[in-house]
Amino acid sequence: MPRPIVSPEIDGLIQQLAKLPGLGPRSARRAVLHLLKKGPSVMEPLARALSETAATIRSCSICGNLDSNDPCHICTDPRRDPAIICVVEDVSDLWALERTAFKGRYHILGGVLSALDGVGPEDLNIASLIERAGLPETQEMILAMNATVDGQTTAHYITDRLHNTGVKVTRLAHGVPVGGELDYLDDGTLSAAMNARLPF
Amino acid sequence: MPRPIVSPEIDGLIQQLAKLPGLGPRSARRAVLHLLKKGPSVMEPLARALSETAATIRSCSICGNLDSNDPCHICTDPRRDPAIICVVEDVSDLWALERTAFKGRYHILGGVLSALDGVGPEDLNIASLIERAGLPETQEMILAMNATVDGQTTAHYITDRLHNTGVKVTRLAHGVPVGGELDYLDDGTLSAAMNARLPF
Numbered sequence: 001m002p003r004p005i006v007s008p009e010i011d012g013l014i015q016q017l018a019k020l021p022g023l024g025p026r027s028a029r030r031a032v033l034h035l036l037k038k039g040p041s042v043m044e045p046l047a048r049a050l051s052e053t054a055a056t057i058r059s060c061s062i063c064g065n066l067d068s069n070d071p072c073h074i075c076t077d078p079r080r081d082p083a084i085i086c087v088v089e090d091v092s093d094l095w096a097l098e099r100t101a102f103k104g105r106y107h108i109l110g111g112v113l114s115a116l117d118g119v120g121p122e123d124l125n126i127a128s129l130i131e132r133a134g135l136p137e138t139q140e141m142i143l144a145m146n147a148t149v150d151g152q153t154t155a156h157y158i159t160d161r162l163h164n165t166g167v168k169v170t171r172l173a174h175g176v177p178v179g180g181e182l183d184y185l186d187d188g189t190l191s192a193a194m195n196a197r198l199p200f
Numbered sequence: 201m202p203r204p205i206v207s208p209e210i211d212g213l214i215q216q217l218a219k220l221p222g223l224g225p226r227s228a229r230r231a232v233l234h235l236l237k238k239g240p241s242v243m244e245p246l247a248r249a250l251s252e253t254a255a256t257i258r259s260c261s262i263c264g265n266l267d268s269n270d271p272c273h274i275c276t277d278p279r280r281d282p283a284i285i286c287v288v289e290d291v292s293d294l295w296a297l298e299r300t301a302f303k304g305r306y307h308i309l310g311g312v313l314s315a316l317d318g319v320g321p322e323d324l325n326i327a328s329l330i331e332r333a334g335l336p337e338t339q340e341m342i343l344a345m346n347a348t349v350d351g352q353t354t355a356h357y358i359t360d361r362l363h364n365t366g367v368k369v370t371r372l373a374h375g376v377p378v379g380g381e382l383d384y385l386d387d388g389t390l391s392a393a394m395n396a397r398l399p400f
Contacts, residue, residue: 006266006295007256007257007266007268007269010253010257010266012249012253013249013250013253016242016245016246016249020231020234020235021227021231022223022227022230022231023222023223023227023231027221027223029295030221030292031220031221031223033291033292034221035250035253035254036253036257040254040255042219043253044250044251044254047248047254048247049213049216050213050235050243050244050247050250051243051247052209053232054235054239054243054244055240056209057209057210066206066210067206067207068208068209073207090233091233091236092229092230092233095206095229
């Protein structure tokens with residue numbers, strides 16, 4: 001921009017918010033204007049929440065989850081079954097699966113194998129996964145990678161690595177989304193749903 | 201949600217961000233996850249920017265602009281022409297007009313007249329506008345309200361109030377947007393552009 005149209009404080013705040021995913025310069029301006037109109041009673045708690053979160057949140061040394069405790073509240077929860085470990089790409093996938101009734105524990109890879117992006121097994125939390133597979137309580141690993149090429153390549157690689165551990169390896173079911181219309185479904189999903197048909 | 205899936209710090213941050221315009225629960229989760237991955241080096245400056253802005257920004261007592269100084273940097277800038285005052289609904293309109301080459305000053309109404317929402321003249325910064333119209337340096341007022349029914353009602357009301365002040369009252373031109381295609385334009389704009397045609 002040719003000249004500062006707002007005070008440097010506001011401009012700095014807009015530029016920082018504009019870097020968040022889902023927000024561009026225009027929506028960052030709208031958000032900042034909203035905050036300015038609400039005033040310190042809204043901005044101060046947000047600033048405090050940010051500092052507190054920045055100060056307390058760390059990565060769980062067992063599963064890689066983000067939490068204020070290490071090990072995280074899922075790894076230390078005695079009601080969660082340590083026999084079943086759900087392996088996911090990212091914390092966002094853990095958050096998504098936590099909205100299901102899953103009561104096992106998790107392992108976060110921190111990404112997927114990708115020849116294109118130069119991501120190899122040593123860049124992911126795979127060594128610690130193999131280690132957890134060797135623990136006496138571990139019985140099943142659910143590979144819940146995204147249904148992308150890289151995700152499925154990673155799942156195949158992990159299946160190979162887990163081959164001799166005696167741990168049962170499963171994957172999420174493919175099929176018709178609940179509430180979805182067949183007409184709008186891609187052919188691959190529809191074929192998978194047909195092949196995996198169940199007695200009514 | 202039936203149970204906390206994330207630590208209370210993260211959850212609180214998500215809920216506060218989800219209240220911003222343009223962000224819902226899902227995009228707030230994405231934004232928070234992005235912040236958590238970037239860590240304190242990104243979160244701390246954002247928290248600081250928020251507190252500093254909350255502490256320093258106030259409303260300009262002359263024009264209603266939001267700035268760290270009162271009067272604001274536009275009202276005190278000697279290079280800006282005090283003879284021309286652009287009247288806008290909101291600070292966001294001022295920010296938009298500051299991207300043009302306009303070199304006059306502003307007056308922010310803080311809304312528009314609305315019988316439906318019960319907004320009357322006394323709820324807007326109209327008294328101070330009339331006062332500014334009476335100052336010897338004021339020569340022109342540009343009514344840059346939105347081209348909505350309420351915006352235009354407000355413009356008409358202000359025109360009436362300014363009738364006897366001797367100040368020239370103007371409005372923004374209607375017409376074809378620069379880069380716009382005639383075929384996609386609404387009929388009202390197209391008619392206005394035709395009626396306001398200029399020699400080539």
